[in-house]
Amino acid sequence: ASLPEVVGEGGVLVEPDSVASAAVALARLLRDDAYHGEMQARALRQAARFSWERTAAETAVAYRDAVRG
Numbered sequence: 001a002s003l004p005e006v007v008g009e010g011g012v013l014v015e016p017d018s019v020a021s022a023a024v025a026l027a028r029l030l031r032d033d034a035y036h037g038e039m040q041a042r043a044l045r046q047a048a049r050f051s052w053e054r055t056a057a058e059t060a061v062a063y064r065d066a067v068r069g
Contacts, residue, residue, distance in 0.1 A: 010046025012039065 004013060012029070014021040029036050 008046045008049075010039075010043040 007013060012025045014025050029039060
């Protein structure tokens with residue numbers, strides 16, 4: 001799956017079928033202010049890597065490459 005790629009260091013990945021895993025991750029974010037702040041900063045840095053302009057530019061390159069064969 002591409003989720004780990006997209007999330008990078010900006011989020012907490014949990015086992016998709018584990019309610020306990022999600023609960024532990026959420027509890028830590030709610031109870032640990034320092035951890036919450038660090039994850040918030042990481043999330044903003046990760047989100048800054050993505051933009052519609054970058055998406056458009058990379059899509060245009062892919063289309064040009066496909067047309068060229």
